[in-house]
Amino acid sequence: MFTFHLFPAYLRADIQSSTTYPGMIAIWMFETFFFPFTQLFVWDTILSTNPSIPLSRSSLISYYLLFPLIAMFTGAWQGIFFADDIRTGAVNRLLIKPISPFLSMFTNNLAEKIIKIFFLLPMVTIGFIIFPQDLHLQLSNMFLFFIALIMAFFINFSLETLMGMAGFWLDEVTSLSNLRDILDYTFGGIIVPIYLYSGIFKTIADLLPFRYSVAFPFEIFTNSLSFPELIIGFSIQLGWILLFTLLSVCLWHKGIQKYSAYGG
Amino acid sequence: MQITRISLARAMIYKANFLSQVLIEIGWSSVTLVSIELIFTNITTMVGWDKGELLFIYSIYRFSQAIYAIFFRKGIRELPSAVNLGNLDQILTKPVNSVFLIVTKYVALDRFSQIIIAFLILLYAQANHPFIWSPLNVSLYCLFCLLGAFIRFSLAFSIHLPVFWIQKLANLERLEITFFGFSRYPRKVFPPFFQAIFSFFLPVLFTAAIPAEILTSRTPLYWTVLVILVTLVLFIFSLKFFNFALRHYSSASS
Numbered sequence: 001m002f003t004f005h006l007f008p009a010y011l012r013a014d015i016q017s018s019t020t021y022p023g024m025i026a027i028w029m030f031e032t033f034f035f036p037f038t039q040l041f042v043w044d045t046i047l048s049t050n051p052s053i054p055l056s057r058s059s060l061i062s063y064y065l066l067f068p069l070i071a072m073f074t075g076a077w078q079g080i081f082f083a084d085d086i087r088t089g090a091v092n093r094l095l096i097k098p099i100s101p102f103l104s105m106f107t108n109n110l111a112e113k114i115i116k117i118f119f120l121l122p123m124v125t126i127g128f129i130i131f132p133q134d135l136h137l138q139l140s141n142m143f144l145f146f147i148a149l150i151m152a153f154f155i156n157f158s159l160e161t162l163m164g165m166a167g168f169w170l171d172e173v174t175s176l177s178n179l180r181d182i183l184d185y186t187f188g189g190i191i192v193p194i195y196l197y198s199g200i201f202k203t204i205a206d207l208l209p210f211r212y213s214v215a216f217p218f219e220i221f222t223n224s225l226s227f228p229e230l231i232i233g234f235s236i237q238l239g240w241i242l243l244f245t246l247l248s249v250c251l252w253h254k255g256i257q258k259y260s261a262y263g264g
Numbered sequence: 265m266q267i268t269r270i271s272l273a274r275a276m277i278y279k280a281n282f283l284s285q286v287l288i289e290i291g292w293s294s295v296t297l298v299s300i301e302l303i304f305t306n307i308t309t310m311v312g313w314d315k316g317e318l319l320f321i322y323s324i325y326r327f328s329q330a331i332y333a334i335f336f337r338k339g340i341r342e343l344p345s346a347v348n349l350g351n352l353d354q355i356l357t358k359p360v361n362s363v364f365l366i367v368t369k370y371v372a373l374d375r376f377s378q379i380i381i382a383f384l385i386l387l388y389a390q391a392n393h394p395f396i397w398s399p400l401n402v403s404l405y406c407l408f409c410l411l412g413a414f415i416r417f418s419l420a421f422s423i424h425l426p427v428f429w430i431q432k433l434a435n436l437e438r439l440e441i442t443f444f445g446f447s448r449y450p451r452k453v454f455p456p457f458f459q460a461i462f463s464f465f466l467p468v469l470f471t472a473a474i475p476a477e478i479l480t481s482r483t484p485l486y487w488t489v490l491v492i493l494v495t496l497v498l499f500i501f502s503l504k505f506f507n508f509a510l511r512h513y514s515s516a517s518s
Contacts, residue, residue: 175284179291
């Protein structure tokens with residue numbers, strides 16, 4: 001169902017719905033900004049006492065100040081909620097509407113991002129005032145950066161959708177969501193900048209999709225990648241998007257066949 | 265004891281949930297352990313603390329978090345819904361201290377695995393940097409873990425109290441998690457301004473970082489009195505804040 005003409009109306013409705021809880025969104029954005037900000041201080045101190053580390057202070061500061069923005073733009077979170085809708089029967093209302101459930105999730109995600117940017121941008125601005133940085137913006141990088149950002153979003157969106165599909169078979173997907181978060185924190189470059197991964201950790205991080213959610217767009221932004229590395233990175237992003245999307249579509253069709261609508 | 269028995273029975277009903285909680289706790293501990301390993305593949309010390317000492321701080325953090333999670337966390341996290349749904353009446357009308365009833369309503373025995381994980385982290389710390397376990401150090405270690413749990417309780421409880429004024433704040437626990445992230449690192453990692461904020465305004469550093477400094481003789485022993493004082497002041501503040509917040513509570517009928 002590609003009912004794109006309903007997209008503006010749904011987006012408007014989701015934006016209105018998202019403004020109902022501004023306090024909660026402010027807290028989420030504070031968390032999104034403050035955790036990397038904490039890590040910035042940790043690594044700034046480490047760098048000042050260990051000059052042999054292959055990471056410049058400028059790159060470190062840019063990494064952790066832009067991290068919250070990139071994470072917010074590429075973030076998705078509908079998995080648990082969709083699985084819960086399946087369990088309680090609330091998904092029925094999505095099935096009878098003239099809009100794809102996936103498009104509905106997308107408009108919800110986009111609407112929240114539009115609201116979140118108003119909370120996050122001032123915090124990031126304060127971060128850049130405390131740590132002034134010349135970001136060395138280049139037009140050629142910006143185009144590839146936005147492509148990588150969009151693809152990173154679709155990695156997360158398709159993964160969350162896939163997790164949501166588990167709701168047709170599992171009563172509870174919180175454990176799956178926790179596992180995803182654990183892997184994201186471990187291999188996504190949140191606590192330790194991705195540049196400093198080595199050995200088995202680097203190998204695993206390069207294979208999993210999480211480093212392509214935030215770290216890869218950032219590496220493009222700072223012109224840290226060679227042309228072959230760019231090609232490989234975009235290919236891996238595309239591969240994960242296709243894999244998660246195909247699995248989601250398969251599980252959706254199988255799930256709908258066995259789904260018995262009740263409640264809702 | 266009654267509450268503990270009921271909580272144990274409740275935890276055992278959902279065995280799969282119990283097991284998944286244990287695995288999740290192991291997973292989240294692994295995140296920090298892997299991060300520490302990655303940090304120390306690039307450095308040998310962090311502001312004078314080696315890997316074993318950093319793990320030592322983390323062990324105190326985990327023990328205090330475990331005690332808090334078992335005895336206090338679930339009750340505190342249910343406070344927002346109790347206020348919004350008017351269920352607080354059932355607690356306020358009982359002839360028992362309300363704060364005691366709110367926070368001890370559950371004994372989350374499914375979190376007991378956190379104690380075991382904390383102990384394993386301590387063993388790993390010991391393997392990397394042998395500590396001297398005199399009777400005094402053992403006593404102080406246990407005391408600091410307990411005090412850390414009470415500091416955590418006081419701060420977390422206070423953080424959740426704005427729900428009496430702003431009902432639509434169901435994710436206040438995220439603030440709790442965000443602020444306590446500071447306490448896993450040595451105090452001197454942060455600039456003086458942040459050290460001051462997180463020592464005396466939001467004293468999260470007193471849960472693990474400062475106790476570790478005392479135990480490793482980086483800070484004089486008499487700072488133990490300061491840790492006790494901070495715990496008491498915070499505890500009394502949280503109770504007073506709760507009593508003040510109650511004046512703004514109006515039942516939604518029950």
